[in-house]
Structures are given as structure tokens and as C-alpha cells.
Amino acid sequence: MAQSQxxxxxxxxxxxxxxxxxxxxxxxxxxxxQHLEALVAGHQGAGVSEEAAVAAAIRQFGHAEQIGQxxxxxxxxxxxxxxxxxxxxxxTVVVNLVIFAVNDNPDTWxxxxxxxxxxxxxxxxxxxxxxxxxxxxxxxxST
Amino acid sequence: MSQSLSRxxxxxxxxxxxxxxxxxxxxxxxxxxxxxxDALHLHEGTLYPALRQLEKQGMIQSTWEVQEPGPARRVYAxxxxxxxxxxxxxxxxxxxxxxxxxxxxxxxxxxxxxTA
Numbered sequence: 001m002a003q004s005q006x007x008x009x010x011x012x013x014x015x016x017x018x019x020x021x022x023x024x025x026x027x028x029x030x031x032x033x034q035h036l037e038a039l040v041a042g043h044q045g046a047g048v049s050e051e052a053a054v055a056a057a058i059r060q061f062g063h064a065e066q067i068g069q070x071x072x073x074x075x076x077x078x079x080x081x082x083x084x085x086x087x088x089x090x091x092t093v094v095v096n097l098v099i100f101a102v103n104d105n106p107d108t109w110x111x112x113x114x115x116x117x118x119x120x121x122x123x124x125x126x127x128x129x130x131x132x133x134x135x136x137x138x139x140x141x142s143t
Numbered sequence: 144m145s146q147s148l149s150r151x152x153x154x155x156x157x158x159x160x161x162x163x164x165x166x167x168x169x170x171x172x173x174x175x176x177x178x179x180x181d182a183l184h185l186h187e188g189t190l191y192p193a194l195r196q197l198e199k200q201g202m203i204q205s206t207w208e209v210q211e212p213g214p215a216r217r218v219y220a221x222x223x224x225x226x227x228x229x230x231x232x233x234x235x236x237x238x239x240x241x242x243x244x245x246x247x248x249x250x251x252x253x254x255x256x257x258t259a
Binding site: 035 | 167168169172186187188189191192195196199214216217
């Protein structure tokens with residue numbers, strides 16, 4: 001009963017850590033669980049029942065959703081600016097095109113373009129993904 | 144009347160605690176509790192966002208320490224930058240409190256000597 005209350009609290013907090021990569025999220029949860037378990041043990045050592053000890057530990061630690069949200073925000077690594085990435089992607093395509101333009105190798109302009117874009121596919125995809133993600137985040141915030 | 148600590152004080156409290164040596168999160172909470180009953184009103188969970196922020200700023204460094212009995216624990220230590228920052232914050236606080244004291248206890252000053 002008391003354990004399920006603790007698990008529920010941890011699950012609520014973890015649900016707020018969406019911005020973290022799974023490995024980092026797991027680290028945060030290990031640390032928080034250790035902290036809460038130490039608090040519970042402390043209260044139990046003072047002669048409190050397990051259920052009351054878990055409730056006291058949770059009260060002491062704070063509001064699960066709020067702590068989770070703050071931790072999510074504080075733990076995120078600074079993001080590459082999406083439009084900076086797009087600039088790099090466009091630059092890569094242009095450099096490729098210039099190289100193909102001065103060479104005879106891909107002999108038609110169609111293949112020159114196709115190759116220039118496919119050589120830059122990685123950075124282009126990353127830029128698009130970043131822009132979509134930042135758009136979704138701002139939309140999520142405003143609602 | 145007691146002035147309670149605000150959430151903005153948490154990073155400074157952490158730096159102050161870690162000045163005496165590396166500790167894990169739970170021990171930081173206990174050290175703060177020992178120092179000040181006021182800090183009890185701050186929820187202990189708020190330590191972790193503050194710890195992440197301090198680490199991002201390069202003030203502290205964390206490592207997972209493997210302990211022979213029991214699971215690994217994350218331990219936080221002050222960096223050189225953190226030490227310097229703490230000294231700066233203490234100096235800033237001291238000059239601020241000196242100014243406040245001068246206003247609250249004006250009798251300590253001789254007004255004649257102010258005009259120079």
C-alpha cells in the first residue's frame with residue numbers, strides 16, 4: 001500500500017521528464033528514489049508506520065508535477081538553434097552544387113541537383129526536425 | 144519576525160553546503176536542515192533542478208560513486224568556479240547587509256562626519 005503510493009508519486013514525476021533522453025531520465029529517477037527511500041527510512045526509524053513515513057517523505061519532497069517540470073526544464077541541454085542548422089544545411093547544398101557545377105562528372109543538371117541534395121540529406125533532415133520540434137514546443141506552450 | 148528563505152536562495156545554500164566537501168543530494172538536504180529551520184519550508188525536491196542548473200553553469204560537478212555495500216550514488220562537488228562564485232555571493236551579501244544596517248541603525252553614525 002505504502003509502496004504503491006511511492007511508486008505512484010515517482011511515476012507522476014517521471015511523466016514530466018519528457019524532454020530528457022531515456023538514460024538521463026533513468027538517472028534522475030534512481031537519484032530521486034534513493035532520496036525518498038532515505039526519507040522514509042528516517043521517519044520509520046523515528047517509530048512512524050510505513051504508510052505515514054511515505055506520506056511524510058512525499059510531503060517533504062514537494063509536489064511531483066511541479067518538481068518534475070522544473071527538473072525537466074533545468075536538465076535539458078541547450079539546443080542548437082534550428083535556423084542556424086538550416087543555414088548550415090543550405091550552405092552544404094550550395095557548396096555541393098558549386099563542386100558539381102565546375103566538374104563534368106554528373107553530366108546533367110538534374111543529377112547534379114539530386115546528388116547535391118542527397119549528399120546533404122543528413123544535415124537537412126536534422127534542420128527540418130529541429131524546426132518542426134521547436135514549432136511544436138512553442139505551440140504546446142501557448143495552449 | 145523572521146524572514147523566510149526564498150527559492151532563489153537554494154543555489155547559494157547548496158554552494159555553502161558543498162564548500163565543506165562533496166555530498167549526495169539527500170545529505171545536502173540534511174545539512175541545510177541542520178543549519179536553518181526556515182529552509183525546511185523549501186521542498187527538498189527543489190534541490191535537484193537547482194543542482195542541474197549549477198552544474199550547467201559549471202559551479203558544481205557530479206559523479207556517480209560506486210559504494211561497496213549498496214547502490215551507486217550521485218555525489219556533488221564544488222568546482223573552482225563554484226568556490227569563486229560563492230565568495231562573490233558572500234561579499235555581495237555582506238555589503239548589502241552593511242548598507243541595510245546603516246539605514247536601520249542610523250544612530251551608529253555621526254551625521255557631522257558624513258559631510259566631507
